[in-house]
Amino acid sequence: MPFAAACGTNFGVGVGCGTDALVLGLTACGLGPGDEVLLPANTFIATLLGVLRTGAMPVLVDCDRHTALLDLEAAEAAITPRTRAILPVHLYGQMVAPQGLFDLATRHQLMIFEDAAQAHLAVREGYTAGSLGLAAAFSFYPSKNLGALGDGGMIVTAEEPVARMARSLRNYGATRKYYHTEPAGTNSRLDTLQAAVLDLKLPHLLGWNQARYALAQHYDDRLAPLADYGITPIRNEAGNGHVYHLYVIRITHACPLNRDALQARLAAANIQAGIHYPIPCHLQPAFENLGYQLGCFPQAETLSQEILSLPLYPGMTLAQVDRVVEATTAAVCTPDRLPVGVAEVGW
Numbered sequence: 001m002p003f004a005a006a007c008g009t010n011f012g013v014g015v016g017c018g019t020d021a022l023v024l025g026l027t028a029c030g031l032g033p034g035d036e037v038l039l040p041a042n043t044f045i046a047t048l049l050g051v052l053r054t055g056a057m058p059v060l061v062d063c064d065r066h067t068a069l070l071d072l073e074a075a076e077a078a079i080t081p082r083t084r085a086i087l088p089v090h091l092y093g094q095m096v097a098p099q100g101l102f103d104l105a106t107r108h109q110l111m112i113f114e115d116a117a118q119a120h121l122a123v124r125e126g127y128t129a130g131s132l133g134l135a136a137a138f139s140f141y142p143s144k145n146l147g148a149l150g151d152g153g154m155i156v157t158a159e160e161p162v163a164r165m166a167r168s169l170r171n172y173g174a175t176r177k178y179y180h181t182e183p184a185g186t187n188s189r190l191d192t193l194q195a196a197v198l199d200l201k202l203p204h205l206l207g208w209n210q211a212r213y214a215l216a217q218h219y220d221d222r223l224a225p226l227a228d229y230g231i232t233p234i235r236n237e238a239g240n241g242h243v244y245h246l247y248v249i250r251i252t253h254a255c256p257l258n259r260d261a262l263q264a265r266l267a268a269a270n271i272q273a274g275i276h277y278p279i280p281c282h283l284q285p286a287f288e289n290l291g292y293q294l295g296c297f298p299q300a301e302t303l304s305q306e307i308l309s310l311p312l313y314p315g316m317t318l319a320q321v322d323r324v325v326e327a328t329t330a331a332v333c334t335p336d337r338l339p340v341g342v343a344e345v346g347w
């Protein structure tokens with residue numbers, strides 16, 4: 001089954017990378033100068049760049065502290081007469097709640113365009129990532145759940161005119177050879193070799209996602225006692241439809257060690273933990289001109305200080321998860337204050 005069909009859509013337009021899928025997809029949906037687009041402050045910078053490159057105005061919105069997903073109430077409060085679209089980011093592999101999105105979009109006549117770069121075949125409330133709105137953008141960067149050996153991306157849509165426009169935009173704005181109708185056209189191909197690799201990998205994607213989920217469950221179980229030490233995983237509200245592109249924990253103020261210190265302790269134990277992302281979009285120097293400051297999005301700002309992505313990939317073993325949990329436990333627990341269930345770590 002082609003990827004677009006697996007996402008519950010009709011058309012897939014391969015492009016050079018996920019960022020191009022955002023730019024060309026949003027443009028193909030008719031967004032441009034004069035339009036405002038709602039998106040979360042705590043996303044990878046490509047989401048923001050994608051909107052800016054269409055000429056539309058990005059309007060950043062805070063997130064929920066527990067799920068790290070776009071806060072729909074905050075999004076509603078940011079709507080103006082110029083708001084045309086909402087761009088939910090299914091961060092870490094968990095979808096933004098579909099029904100809440102539909103309700104908001106219907107109430108305010110907004111277009112939904114998904115950034116599904118981290119959510120290949122994620123499901124929530126019976127909907128698959130990529131099928132919620134007019135179109136969606138995927139990335140096939142090598143580290144993604146479905147990754148090529150180099151860059152790649154795809155726009156998926158159920159609407160033929162959007163697919164046709166996206167095909168033209170990726171191909172110099174041409175509708176047929178040497179006949180150019182779109183001044184916004186560019187050259188953004190999904191490289192044939194990368195497409196061949198993706199074709200081979202696609203049949204394994206569901207199994208790999210299931211493996212990620214099982215590892216995440218094991219992390220959840222093993223890390224539960226560390227709640228007493230202020231360590232808690234990002235909340236999963238999507239059940240087994242979460243595809244765990246990343247397994248992210250929060251090291252809250254209740255933890256005796258701060259996030260950076262824990263990351264360093266894990267690195268010393270040869271365990272690489274990442275931060276996705278250490279600086280929210282509105283505090284990046286490049287976007288000072290958007291007029292946001294520290295304090296604009298308190299949840300996103302706090303999360304950026306608290307989050308740590310622990311190793312997770314298909315093929316990782318439960319014993320490797322145990323080793324990460326044990327190293328984390330050893331770093332945060334003091335001998336005089338062991339939480340129930342971790343006494344076996346030893347001192």
Ligand SMILES: Cc1ncc(COP(=O)(O)O)c(C=O)c1O
Pocket residue numbers: 017018019020043044046047089115117118138139140141151152153
């Ligand atoms: C949420 C999000 N959006 C967009 C992108 C951009 O994708 P790419 O790196 O393929 O341009 C990424 C990937 O890095 C991402 O994680």
